[in-house]
Amino acid sequence: MRRALIESDDFCKGIINLLHPEDKSRFDHQYLKPFIISTSVKCKDKMPEALLKRGVVCMLGSGVVGVKHVFEEVKCLTHFYQPGDFLFNTEVHKTLNIQESERIIYDEVKLFWINYLDPAFKRNLPEVSIELEIQSSLLSTYQYQGYINKFGIDRQRYCEQWLRDNPKLIGMLSRKELANYFGVSTSSLQVLIKDSLGK
Amino acid sequence: MDKKTIISNGLVALTGSPEKLAMFSEFSEIFEGPIYVEAGNKLWSVGNDEGYLWFVQKGYGFDRILLEDGTKILNGMTEPGMFICDEKSLLMGGNLVSDSILYTEAVVYRARYSAYRQFMRDQEHFRAxxxxxxxxxxxxxxxxLLKMKHMNKADYWSATRNRFPGIEKFCSQTEIAKYFGVSKSTMHRLMK
Structure with a gap:
């Protein structure tokens, strides 16, 4: 189960955990604290531009963010970020975003973030800045492999478990969005809901 | 063509850079090769303790990843012009968790992870x-991911078979079904 509340200290430790094991032990997460910014975004509002800059890594402290892409002229939901998840900006890079991916705020969010390319960060923590630049570009791609694996192994089982684990999120999505997220018809969704929740 | 030209061309295609930059040649220097591989051989295997970033000049194949629950699934396909590696190991260290097998003869180049990471640390412009x-x-x-969820599966199978002729000879029906995100019976029907 996910933790209900993420604090800035969790974010600092999480950032250090993104580093390669050979580098983790070289850096103390306490040094990151002066560079952490927290931002809240209301439901349905757009993500602030500052959070979409190159060098920004965010962690969701609370709330829910969904990601939609355009595929065959239809907006499709592929995944959700929940408290504790990292958001990497390659996903929504302005000029490299072929699938027109966008982040939708489903439930008011609190985000912790740093910009490892900010001059002050680079000056004070040059090695961390370099290691984060190397890791975060690769992690954005690696994250998607996880979403693919979840659906590929056993889609039905995954969808049923997801329905059981996310009662609050189900209430925030229309049936059409939920069917779209699972990649099934609305009638198949009814069967999934009945089988997993008995409704 | 020499190694520098071959790998630089690969980077031009990947980055959309209008020209071969000097740092592309420098990057190619961390690779060893060409290495000639016969069909049926592996580039890497689960459990190997030394990881490489590979550039494929010629050859086709597949890689399969071993998940934490013990399931092994088809992860990706190898084609000329690609840079491939065991991503998890590159990012998080530890032994490799995937296999890469070639089903045609191949020409490849490889760079140690440590050389890759050092190059990135030293080259600010390349990091950008x-x-x-x-x-x-x-x-x-x-x-x-989008095709897996939303594309008409008959069309997806047809496109995959055209891209990788003979895929059904090298991957089991179960593996292909998981790659497509469908049940084995649905895959069986599609492949008829």
């Missing part, structure tokens, strides 16, 4: 390009 390289692979992953 990483986002373009990463975005290229990311849009391929997004497309795969």
């Amino acid at each position: 390009l990483l986002i373009s390289i990463s975005a290229h692979f990311l849009q391929l992953r997004k497309l795969r």
Whole structure:
């Protein structure tokens, strides 16, 4: 189960955990604290531009963010970020975003973030800045492999478990969005809901 | 063509850079090769303790990843012009968790992970390009996820078979079904 509340200290430790094991032990997460910014975004509002800059890594402290892409002229939901998840900006890079991916705020969010390319960060923590630049570009791609694996192994089982684990999120999505997220018809969704929740 | 030209061309294609930059040649220097591989051989295997970033000049194959629950699934396909590796090991260290097997003869180049990481640390301008390289692979992953969920499966199978003729000889029906995100019986029906 996910933790209900993420604090800035969790974010600092999480950032250090993104580093390669050979580098983790070289850096103390306490040094990151002066560079952490927290931002809240209301439901349905757009993500602030500052959070979409190159060098920004965010962690969701609370709330829910969904990601939609355009595929065959239809907006499709592929995944959700929940408290504790990292958001990497390659996903929504302005000029490299072929699938027109966008982040939708489903439930008011609190985000912790740093910009490892900010001059002050680079000056004070040059090695961390370099290691984060190397890791975060690769992690954005690696994250998607996880979403693919979840659906590929056993889609039905995954969808049923997801329905059981996310009662609050189900209430925030229309049936059409939920069917779209699972990649099934609305009638198949009814069967999934009945089988997993008995409704 | 020599190693520098071959790998630089690969980077030009990946980054959309209008020309071969000097740092592309420098990057190619960390690779050893050409290495000639016969059909049926593996580039790497689960459990190997030394990881490499590979550039494929010629050859086709597949890689399979061993998940934490013990399931092994088809992860990706190898084609000329691709940079491939065991991503988890590159990012998080530890032994490799995937296999890469070639089903045709191949010509490849390889660079140790340690050489790759050191090059990135030393080359600020190349690091700035990483986002373009990463975005290229990311849009391929997004497309795969979207096709898996939303594309007409008969069309998806037809496109995959055209891209990788003979895929059914090298991968089991179960593996292909998981790659497509469908049940084995649905895959069986599609492949008829």
